[in-house]
Amino acid sequence: MRELVWQLNMKKPVILLLAGTFAVILFPICTMIGEDTVLEAICRMIFLTLGVTALMLYEERILLLRGKGPGYTFYRSMPHTAEKEKRRWCVADLFLVTTASVWFLFYEGLRLLVNDCGSAGFLYALFLGYLLCTHLFYRHPYILLCVIISGMFLLGFRPWVSVHWAWMLLAVGVFVLGEVWFYQNIGKLWVKER
Amino acid sequence: MDSVIVAKGLVKKYKKFTLGPVDFEIPKGFSTALIGANGAGKTTLLDTICGIVAPSKGEVTYFGEITDIEEGETKERIGYQAAQGMYPMSWTPYDVAVANQLGFKGFHEERYWELCKKYGVAERGERKQTLMKMSDGNRIRLRLAAVFARDTELLVLDEPGSNLDPLMRDRLCGQFREYLEEGDGEKTILFSTHNIADMENVTDYAILMYDGAVIESGFVNELCERYVLVSGERATFDKIQRSLLVEDRNMSTCFGFAKAEEKEKLEKAGAVVETPNLQQLSIFLLRYAEQQNS
Numbered sequence: 001m002r003e004l005v006w007q008l009n010m011k012k013p014v015i016l017l018l019a020g021t022f023a024v025i026l027f028p029i030c031t032m033i034g035e036d037t038v039l040e041a042i043c044r045m046i047f048l049t050l051g052v053t054a055l056m057l058y059e060e061r062i063l064l065l066r067g068k069g070p071g072y073t074f075y076r077s078m079p080h081t082a083e084k085e086k087r088r089w090c091v092a093d094l095f096l097v098t099t100a101s102v103w104f105l106f107y108e109g110l111r112l113l114v115n116d117c118g119s120a121g122f123l124y125a126l127f128l129g130y131l132l133c134t135h136l137f138y139r140h141p142y143i144l145l146c147v148i149i150s151g152m153f154l155l156g157f158r159p160w161v162s163v164h165w166a167w168m169l170l171a172v173g174v175f176v177l178g179e180v181w182f183y184q185n186i187g188k189l190w191v192k193e194r
Numbered sequence: 195m196d197s198v199i200v201a202k203g204l205v206k207k208y209k210k211f212t213l214g215p216v217d218f219e220i221p222k223g224f225s226t227a228l229i230g231a232n233g234a235g236k237t238t239l240l241d242t243i244c245g246i247v248a249p250s251k252g253e254v255t256y257f258g259e260i261t262d263i264e265e266g267e268t269k270e271r272i273g274y275q276a277a278q279g280m281y282p283m284s285w286t287p288y289d290v291a292v293a294n295q296l297g298f299k300g301f302h303e304e305r306y307w308e309l310c311k312k313y314g315v316a317e318r319g320e321r322k323q324t325l326m327k328m329s330d331g332n333r334i335r336l337r338l339a340a341v342f343a344r345d346t347e348l349l350v351l352d353e354p355g356s357n358l359d360p361l362m363r364d365r366l367c368g369q370f371r372e373y374l375e376e377g378d379g380e381k382t383i384l385f386s387t388h389n390i391a392d393m394e395n396v397t398d399y400a401i402l403m404y405d406g407a408v409i410e411s412g413f414v415n416e417l418c419e420r421y422v423l424v425s426g427e428r429a430t431f432d433k434i435q436r437s438l439l440v441e442d443r444n445m446s447t448c449f450g451f452a453k454a455e456e457k458e459k460l461e462k463a464g465a466v467v468e469t470p471n472l473q474q475l476s477i478f479l480l481r482y483a484e485q486q487n488s
Contacts (some may be wrong), residue, residue: 073276076246078269078297 196222197258198348198382199243204252206242213238213406215252220348221271221413223379225370225396228386229476230403237277239403240352243384244274257347261343270299273346275337277353277386283326287316290340300345309339313362317400342369349373351385355393363392370396391473402476404483418469421478422457424450434463439482451478 199220206213212234220226230236241247243254245263255261260268281290287310292303305319314336316323325333334357341349355363370383387393390400394414401411410417424438431441431448437459441450451470452460460467470478 073241073246074293074297075279077244077272077274077276121197 197218198222198256199384200255201243202253202255204239204242204254205250206207206238206247207250208238210435211235211238211406213242215373216406216408218401218408218411220382220384221399222382223374223377224398224413225374225383225385226399226401227393227397227472228384228401228403229390229472229480230386231480232388232389233405234388234403235406236388236403237352239349239457240274240384240386241276242308244272244350244413245269246274246276267299271347273341273344273349275341275349275351275354278333280337284324286322287320287336289321289355290336294340294344298344301340302309302343302345306339306343309342309454310336313339313365315339331362334358335362338366340374347377347381349381349383349385351383353387354385355389360392367393367396371469390476395473400472400476404480405487406443409483410479414472418472418475420452420454421470421475422452422460423468423470423474423478424452424460424465425468426463434460434465440485451482457476 197219201216201218203215203217204213205215211233216239228236228239242249253261254263256263256268257271260266263269263272281293285293291303291306294306295303307316310316310320315328315332315335321488325336328336329331334354338351338354341351354366358366373381373383383396385393389397389453390397397414399411399413400417402409410420412420421439426434426448428443429445431438431443431450434450434452435441436451437456438452443450450465451474457467
């Protein structure tokens, strides 16, 4: 219990996983509820909050992985297993949270706030620029992935609107498997690399 | 000499700085000071030894047999404290306690809180004051409390004495002695400093660094006997100038520094020759290295 409280308090990957997973699972359900309902509005607000939180934490994780953030020395000084596990989960979280953030915060969130495709599109482009700059700064492949996905959305590829919900579930499945794959493979590489 | 760490051809390359290649040994059961000016590569060396960053080349052997710090419980046996940025600034003493408890098997929370109290940094269970709100000195105290609360065989401390008041520095020296005595020859301390004066009485072995290279190393007594501190009048110094590695000339008296084998020659010329202490030695050796480099 103490560990869980501390993990939540310390913004450890658990909270990222919760935010990301909630977002990925709940979003398709929300889109099926229908437009302009109070429930939908509440759900969207929740997603927005989760998205913002996830993004903030996500940046913190990047810093940690790149060995630049405060506290990374402590993580790196920890014994192999604990630290390795942590780093691998961090990488997996990045993948999930990146995707979740892009989907909910920067498309649905802005749509909710602006409710106007033109303005939302403009803000969306700004966000893309921001992501690109972040990528150039951190040179992190997952941010590039984020840029690509965002670009696809900007160009009109919105699977939750135009594609059958079954495809959505498939997409969720792919993300979950992707997370596991990243956890198993890329996480290991990251550890070796440093 | 039984060594706790043996480094061979160790190199760490950054864009604007390269450490090494360096070769050195850290003797087991003693306190070793890593001395050098700011930017000499002390932190890089400690980070590389402790696995915070990976070396670009070279090999480090730990405890006589382990060549990979990630292997087994090696990191458990090493207590590392960085000079800064060890913990996120939003953490409180309580968070530091829990994090260490989760990260290390040999962390004793009870001992941690006792040390926090002894160092006057926090009361048991302090959850309000974040590191951000603490003074630099208190942050160091907290980090020291955390590392001394663990069961370790090797302490690696980056600038542990900086920003500490004289009383706390004295207490730290006492803690060093206690740790080494407890270990009965099995525990070792490696610490870095750019001002050895306050820590000289707890230094058994010294490694001097300049611009990413080890320029001298050895047990303090042996090291100090390798060189001599020279003083005398200007006229005397004119005669012995060639024997001196570094010299300082005032209007009346001059000071210099030479190798011990020159002692007889210097005395014959009328100079006063003394054995330097570690602080004097380190200043002159670093100046000599700087002189050679320019």
